[in-house]
Amino acid sequence: MTRILLARHGETDWNLQRRVQGHSDTPLNETGRAQALALAETLAGAELDAIYSSDLARARETARVVAERLGLSVSVLPELRERNFGTWEGLTDTEILARFPQAKSGSWGDAETKEEMTERVLGALRRIAAAHPGGRVLVVTHGGPVRSLLIESGLDGRGPIGNCSLYEVRLRDGRVVGID
Numbered sequence: 001m002t003r004i005l006l007a008r009h010g011e012t013d014w015n016l017q018r019r020v021q022g023h024s025d026t027p028l029n030e031t032g033r034a035q036a037l038a039l040a041e042t043l044a045g046a047e048l049d050a051i052y053s054s055d056l057a058r059a060r061e062t063a064r065v066v067a068e069r070l071g072l073s074v075s076v077l078p079e080l081r082e083r084n085f086g087t088w089e090g091l092t093d094t095e096i097l098a099r100f101p102q103a104k105s106g107s108w109g110d111a112e113t114k115e116e117m118t119e120r121v122l123g124a125l126r127r128i129a130a131a132h133p134g135g136r137v138l139v140v141t142h143g144g145p146v147r148s149l150l151i152e153s154g155l156d157g158r159g160p161i162g163n164c165s166l167y168e169v170r171l172r173d174g175r176v177v178g179i180d
Helices: 013-017 030-042 057-070 093-099 101-105 114-131 143-153
Strands: 002-008 050-053 074-076 136-141 166-172 175-178
Touching: 002 114, 002 143, 030 057, 050 057, 050 114, 057 074, 057 136, 093 101, 114 136, 114 143, 114 166, 143 166, 143 175
Parallel strands: 002 136, 050 074, 050 136
Antiparallel strands: 002 166, 166 175
């Protein structure tokens, strides 16, 4: 069984503006960098076998800050990316509703489905677990993947997933399970 610490990246300007980021490659802002440093301090004494990150700049930078504090390197996996929101990326909720009225009924247009994203991220976690059986790793990713993995594990993933928030799950027999 592999223990996985899940962390969401630090804050970006688009988070503040409530813009849909998805696969858009937005950097951390100053608050996000401070959050990454605080996460690194929180994990300073943690014994980790590895650190993995999404390939998007906001996650990579967050992971790099933690890795430097712990003397580890970061392995980058594109499969850990946020959900692809297609033509909605870069838009605020207000702009989405104005341009895509079908959004009121829950339609996500040309976006990747939650199920597609969850399967993509679970595939990456299974490979990580296979590379670190019985180990403990940090995975820096995005709010959507964290929420999906918490729900998949049986934990409550419906609340807000704050920037640089940290959660622990286990991967057992290819399945994500929550920590009791």
